[in-house]
Amino acid sequence: MNSILMDLLEKALVSGIVSSVMVPSRGPDNSFPWTLVTDVSALNRVEPVPPVMSVHGAKALASFTQSMPEGKLLAVMRPCEARAAIELSKLEQIDLGNIILLTMDCPGAVPLKEYGEDGTMEPDINRPETLRPLCRQCTEFTSAGDLCLAMHGGLRTVIPLTSGGQELLDSLGMKAESDTSQWKEWANALRGEREKVRAESTEKLKETYSGLQGLVEVFSGCISCRSCRTVCPICYCRLCFIDMKDRRSPASAHLERSRNSGAARLMSNTLLFHIGRMAHMSLSCVSCGMCEDACPSDIPTGRLVSMVSGNTTELFSYSAGRNPEDPLPLNTYQLEELHEYED
Amino acid sequence: MVENSVLISESSTRDTLIHLLARLLQNGEVDSVFALRGTSQEGRYCYSLITDPSLLNEILPFHPVMPVQGARALSELTITEPFDRPVAALLRPCEIRAFVENVKQSQGSLENIFIISCTCPGVIPASRLLREDREEVQRNLPANIRNACRTCTEFIPGTQADMTVLIASDEPQNSTVIYLHTEKAVEIAEILDSCTLETGKPPAELTSGILETRKKALKDLMREMKAPGDGLQSLVSLFSACIGCRGCREACPLCGCVLCDYETARTLHSPELVRAEAKRKGSLRVPAGTLQFQLGRLMHIAPLCTACGQCSDVCPVDIPVSDVFIRAANLVQESLNYSPGRDTDDTPPMATFAEKELLDITD
Incomplete structure (x- = not known):
C-alpha cells in the first residue's frame, strides 16, 4: 500500500538528498520502534504506519534534534505527531531546520492494551471500534507537516504542503497528482462524521464528570x-x-x-x-x-x-x-x- | 517480643480491625489510621489517612489490591518529618520491607508508626480487576494473584510488625486470628470487647503449605526466566515493546530519586552522534536507551527490590518487568548476603565496603 512512499524514501536516501529517515520499523515481538535509517537496505523493515502508537514520533524526534541536524532528515509520522513536532519546535525542543515532516492520511491506531493481546489487530479508518477513543474523534487526520501521502478519494500520491515539501518532490523528480478534489471531499466527509463523534463524546464527558x-x-x-x-x-x-x-x-x-x-x-x-x-x-x-x-x-x-x-x-x-x-x-x-x- | 500471643475474635477480620482501630482512635492511642480505602468509583482504591472513627467503615483492610505501594504513600507522609503522635498503619509485608529500605535512605521515618500487617495471600493485577469480572477474579484468589505474589516467599511480616492478622493460611480459619508481637499490641488487645487472648502456633506453622507452593513457583521462575531475559538479545526482545512511559519506575517504592539519571540532559544526544551510530548500523532505534534504562534501573534496584510486583502491574504493554527484577534480585541479594527490609540496622550493601568480598565473581 505504501509503494509510493517506499519509492520516495529509497530515492531520497540513494540520491543523498536526504541523509537519514526517521520512521517506525518492525521490531521483535510485534513491536514497532522508531528508527533512524541511513542505509537503503534497512528500508525493508520499515512500517510507516504501524497498527499501534508506541512512542510518540515527536518525542522520538526531540530525543536527538535539539540542535539542527547536518544534512536533511526526513521524518515520516502521523499528522498528530508532525503537529506536536511543530509545537515542540516553538517550545525550542526541536530544531526543524533541515527536517522535513511527511505525514499521511492516518488510519488511526489500535489501543495498545488491545493490540498486545494477540498482535493481529489492524486499525480500520471505517471501523471506529478498531481505533483508540481519541482517534475515533480525530478531525486532523491528514495534511500536516511539509508533505502528505494521500491514500483516499482515488488518490495515491504525495502532496506537497509547504515550499520545503515541494522542493523535496522537485529534487527527487516526483510529481504530485493535481486533481485532489475527490480526496478533499473524502476528507471533508470524514471530518464531518468525526466532529459529530467528538461533540457527543464531549457532551458525555461533561455530563459524567462536571x-x-x-x-x-x-x-x-x-x-x-x-x-x-x-x-x-x-x-x-x-x-x-x-x-x-x-x-x-x-x-x-x-x-x-x-x-x-x-x-x-x-x-x-x-x-x-x-x-x-x-x-x-x-x-x-x-x-x-x-x-x-x-x-x-x-x-x-x-x-x-x-x-x-x-x-x-x-x-x-x-x-x-x-x-x-x-x-x-x-x-x-x-x-x-x-x-x-x-x- | 511477645511469643505467639494471639487474639481470637468471632467477628470477621474487617469488623475486628475496624473495632480495634476505632478503639485506638477514640482512646487517643493513635491520632490517625493509614489504610486502604474504597473511592466513590467502584473498583477504585486508594490509601488514606483517617482521623474520624466514623469513616473507618470505608476501609478495606488487606483487600487483595495494591493501587499504590504502601511504602510510597507512607514515604509521602514522613519524608520531611516523622509523625509526632502514633499512627496505626495497615501494611503488607512487602510494603513494610520497602518502607524499611526507604527509611534507610532517608525517604521516610518509622517513628510513631504502629504496624498491623498480615500473612499475605497476594494481590490481584490491577488490569484484571479493571477489565474482568471483579467478583469472579476475587473468588479464587490464589489462582489470580500477580506473578510477583505467586513467587513471594516472604509473605509473613518481619520484626517491624506489631500485629499480624492471619489471612493467608493452609487451612481456612473459622475465627479471626491476630498475632500480637509487642507489649503495646497486647496492651491494645486487652481493651477490646468480645475477643480472647491465647497462645497459638506461630504463623509459619500454619502457612508451611503456602510456603512450599511459593518456593516451587520461585524455583520455576528462576529456571524459566533463564531463556527470556538471559543475554543481550533476549533482553532486547523482552523490552522491545516498551513505550518508555517510565510507569515501572514511578510505581516502584524504591526508585525514589527526584530526578532520575535517565531524565537528565545527559540522555539527550546530538543529531550528529545519533546519525553516526545509525550509519554504523544502517538503522538505529530512537529514542536511544530503552534497554539501558531498564538495565540501569535493574542495577540500582536489584539489591533492594522487595518483589512487590508494582512494575509489572502498571506496564501498559504487559512486559513481565517484575519477573526479570525478581530473578536478578534473588541472585544479587544472595551473593551480597542482604535481605532488604529485614532490619533497619542492616546496612545497604552499596553503602558498605569490604576489602575481601565477592571473590567468586572476580578474576
Missing part, C-alpha cells in the same frame, strides 16, 4: 504512575513542578488535611497534578491520545485534556501544530484581550 467532584471521581483510580506525563510529547520538562522537593508537605500538614474532612487521600497531589497538566498542555495539545493509551487505570485522560484544549485553543484562535509561524498564545501579549473573563 465540576470539582466530577474531576475527583474521574481521577479516583489514578495510581500516580505519571505515565500520561512521560508519554505526552508536549510535557517535556525534565523535572515536573509536582515532583519538586518544595512541594512536599510534612506529616502534620497531611494530618490537618485529614482532620478537616475525617480522612485524606494519599498521593495527595493527584488532582493538582492532572489539573496542572491540563493547564500546561491545553494550548499545545494535539489530541494524540498517548496519555490515555498508556494509562494502566483506564482513565479517559486524553479525552478530558483534548476537551479542555478545544476550549482554550478556540479562545485564542490557535491551532496546535498547524502553522510553524503562528506564535504560541502564551508567548504573545495584547493589551486588549479576554475582557469577557474580567470582573
Whole structure:
C-alpha cells in the first residue's frame, strides 16, 4: 500500500538528498520502534504506519534534534505527531531546520492494551471500534507537516504542503497528482462524521464528570504512575513542578488535611497534578491520545485534556501544530484581550 | 517480643480491625489510621489517612489490591518529618520491607508508626480487576494473584510488625486470628470487647503449605526466566515493546530519586552522534536507551527490590518487568548476603565496603 512512499524514501536516501529517515520499523515481538535509517537496505523493515502508537514520533524526534541536524532528515509520522513536532519546535525542543515532516492520511491506531493481546489487530479508518477513543474523534487526520501521502478519494500520491515539501518532490523528480478534489471531499466527509463523534463524546464527558467532584471521581483510580506525563510529547520538562522537593508537605500538614474532612487521600497531589497538566498542555495539545493509551487505570485522560484544549485553543484562535509561524498564545501579549473573563 | 500471643475474635477480620482501630482512635492511642480505602468509583482504591472513627467503615483492610505501594504513600507522609503522635498503619509485608529500605535512605521515618500487617495471600493485577469480572477474579484468589505474589516467599511480616492478622493460611480459619508481637499490641488487645487472648502456633506453622507452593513457583521462575531475559538479545526482545512511559519506575517504592539519571540532559544526544551510530548500523532505534534504562534501573534496584510486583502491574504493554527484577534480585541479594527490609540496622550493601568480598565473581 505504501509503494509510493517506499519509492520516495529509497530515492531520497540513494540520491543523498536526504541523509537519514526517521520512521517506525518492525521490531521483535510485534513491536514497532522508531528508527533512524541511513542505509537503503534497512528500508525493508520499515512500517510507516504501524497498527499501534508506541512512542510518540515527536518525542522520538526531540530525543536527538535539539540542535539542527547536518544534512536533511526526513521524518515520516502521523499528522498528530508532525503537529506536536511543530509545537515542540516553538517550545525550542526541536530544531526543524533541515527536517522535513511527511505525514499521511492516518488510519488511526489500535489501543495498545488491545493490540498486545494477540498482535493481529489492524486499525480500520471505517471501523471506529478498531481505533483508540481519541482517534475515533480525530478531525486532523491528514495534511500536516511539509508533505502528505494521500491514500483516499482515488488518490495515491504525495502532496506537497509547504515550499520545503515541494522542493523535496522537485529534487527527487516526483510529481504530485493535481486533481485532489475527490480526496478533499473524502476528507471533508470524514471530518464531518468525526466532529459529530467528538461533540457527543464531549457532551458525555461533561455530563459524567462536571465540576470539582466530577474531576475527583474521574481521577479516583489514578495510581500516580505519571505515565500520561512521560508519554505526552508536549510535557517535556525534565523535572515536573509536582515532583519538586518544595512541594512536599510534612506529616502534620497531611494530618490537618485529614482532620478537616475525617480522612485524606494519599498521593495527595493527584488532582493538582492532572489539573496542572491540563493547564500546561491545553494550548499545545494535539489530541494524540498517548496519555490515555498508556494509562494502566483506564482513565479517559486524553479525552478530558483534548476537551479542555478545544476550549482554550478556540479562545485564542490557535491551532496546535498547524502553522510553524503562528506564535504560541502564551508567548504573545495584547493589551486588549479576554475582557469577557474580567470582573 | 511477645511469643505467639494471639487474639481470637468471632467477628470477621474487617469488623475486628475496624473495632480495634476505632478503639485506638477514640482512646487517643493513635491520632490517625493509614489504610486502604474504597473511592466513590467502584473498583477504585486508594490509601488514606483517617482521623474520624466514623469513616473507618470505608476501609478495606488487606483487600487483595495494591493501587499504590504502601511504602510510597507512607514515604509521602514522613519524608520531611516523622509523625509526632502514633499512627496505626495497615501494611503488607512487602510494603513494610520497602518502607524499611526507604527509611534507610532517608525517604521516610518509622517513628510513631504502629504496624498491623498480615500473612499475605497476594494481590490481584490491577488490569484484571479493571477489565474482568471483579467478583469472579476475587473468588479464587490464589489462582489470580500477580506473578510477583505467586513467587513471594516472604509473605509473613518481619520484626517491624506489631500485629499480624492471619489471612493467608493452609487451612481456612473459622475465627479471626491476630498475632500480637509487642507489649503495646497486647496492651491494645486487652481493651477490646468480645475477643480472647491465647497462645497459638506461630504463623509459619500454619502457612508451611503456602510456603512450599511459593518456593516451587520461585524455583520455576528462576529456571524459566533463564531463556527470556538471559543475554543481550533476549533482553532486547523482552523490552522491545516498551513505550518508555517510565510507569515501572514511578510505581516502584524504591526508585525514589527526584530526578532520575535517565531524565537528565545527559540522555539527550546530538543529531550528529545519533546519525553516526545509525550509519554504523544502517538503522538505529530512537529514542536511544530503552534497554539501558531498564538495565540501569535493574542495577540500582536489584539489591533492594522487595518483589512487590508494582512494575509489572502498571506496564501498559504487559512486559513481565517484575519477573526479570525478581530473578536478578534473588541472585544479587544472595551473593551480597542482604535481605532488604529485614532490619533497619542492616546496612545497604552499596553503602558498605569490604576489602575481601565477592571473590567468586572476580578474576
